[in-house]
Amino acid sequence: MQRVRLSANQAPVHRLGDPQMTLSPRFRLAVIQSSLFSPSSSEMDASLSGEPLIPGLPDDVALNCLLRLPIQSHTACRAVCKRWHLLLGNKERFFSRRKEFGLKDPWLFVFAFHKCTGKIQWQVLDLTHFSWHTIPAMPCKDKVCPYGFRCVPREGTLFVCGGMVSDVDCPLDLVLKYEILKNRWTVMDNMITARSFFASGMIDGKLFVAGGTSANLFELDSAEVFDPVDGTWRGIASMGTNMASYDSTVLNGKLLVTEGWLWPFYVSPRGQVYDPVTDKWENMPVGLREGWTGSSVVVYGHLFVVAELVKMKLKVYYAGSDSWEAIDGPPLPEQICKPFSVSAHNHTIYVVGRNLSVALGQVSVINQDDAGDACGKKCRFSIRWRVVDAKESFSDLTPSSSQVLFG
Structure with a gap:
């Protein structure tokens, strides 16, 4: 989704509860109550x-x-x-016993919304039985822009941050945490800065967010980090340029952020790379940012992108030559229609398309001896796709984000 750059200056951010928000009273945090029977x-x-x-x-x-x-x-x-x-x-008891038995299965959590009403919901695909189920609704009841949120997984926990109130283009500093073990949402400490359409990533167990848009779509250059252990946010080095994020990922312990303008470029897209060790940002290599024309995942330690062009072929980035190449295999199956979201675990890429059809792509290394790229040679990859057809009841759902968690 292409966004328009309006200003290089940060505008004041309206937070929930400010006088400017009185005309949009519908946003509120729902009271989280468990209706499950919990015997002693x-x-x-x-x-x-x-x-x-x-x-x-x-x-x-x-x-x-x-x-x-x-x-x-x-x-x-x-x-x-x-x-x-x-x-x-009782879901909490069920998952506690699973943990005791050492059971841990992958689930694909899909943040979706109804294309007519805009109502948001979470649908979960059991990747063992290929059956769908739901989780409790997030504790917010406003009409929001689903694409403005950022969803980040961490060890059986899902963090949902930011977002934007649709009616007034007001960004949110909201932070929610879902725990599989307890099957419930918790409202966490707010971000320092309200933001939407921003970059995010988990590095060494800490959640990093950067850039994004503030009120009236003015862009931000600030960044911050959240420590789930003590539940606090602190500021980190600013990006040095005001920009919203089209896509972001974590590669080799660094946060990569791109504007991702769609080809053909009217302006050269910007990209930034953050190193948490030095707390510094640097410009992204030209080839990396100009070839990043799609949704990214990291597999085999390499950055892959499901391209939104060229029949949605999968391509991989080679840092040594600062270039991208299409990998062997067919393009994304035609059942998967845009807009789609992409996630991965181990050697499998999951692409969720409109109506929640899901394509599973098994990535293989062709030249096995060079899988680790230890000799400086390019790893060659191939992919095979299979499709989990959508349920009829999902015909009006569109994915905004998807993440793989284990429970």
Whole structure:
């Protein structure tokens, strides 16, 4: 999505509660309440001494089986008996027991919105059973611009930051945290600066944000970092230039930020690279920023982009020559329509398109001996795609962001 650069000067940012916000009262934080039945530990222990979980199986074996049930089936399965109800009727208990058994499966969290009403929602694809389920709604009830948020995963936790109130183009300093283990949202300390359409990335367990837009789409040059351990934000070095972010990623411990103007360029796109060790920004190499024409992921330690041109072929960046090359294999399957969001884990790239059709791309290294690029030679890659078709009920949904988490 191309954005217009309006000014190189930072404008005042209106925060929630300012007098300027009185004409848009709909934004509010929802009260987070759990409606799940949570029996006491003693009741649970007494229950476990009753009938077997599954007749004919030891309880540890039966529990191992039940903990692998897809979330989609929990509502029906907990009606089987009291013990199943106690296990499957409380998500916090269910995931706690999974953790005890060392179970950890990948899920694709998709931040989507209804294309007609604009209502936002989270849909989750179980990448083991390929079934969908939902999580509790985020504790905000305003009409917001879904693309203004930034969503960043960290060890079974999802952080959602910033955003923009649609009616007044007012950026938000909101920070929300979703925990798989507890299946709930928590409102965290606000960012220092309200921002939307900004860069973000997780480096060494800390969340970095930079740039973006303030009120009236004026661009920012400020940056800050959040430490999830103590829950506080602090400022870091400014970018040195005011810019909003089209895309960003973390590569080799550095935060890469690009404007990502669509080809053909009317102006040369800007790009910045932040090193948290030195707390300094530097200009992005020309080839890197001018070839970054799509959504990025990091696989095998290399930066890949699902290009929005050339039939949406996947391409990879080579730092040694500051150049991009298309990888072997077919383009993105035609079922995946723009706008789409891209994420990755291990050697698989996930592309979620309109109506939440999902393409899974398995990336392989062709010249295995050079997989680590240790000899200075270019790694050659190929990709194979498979598609998880969209559900009919998702026909009006559009993805804004997607992330892989384990639970």
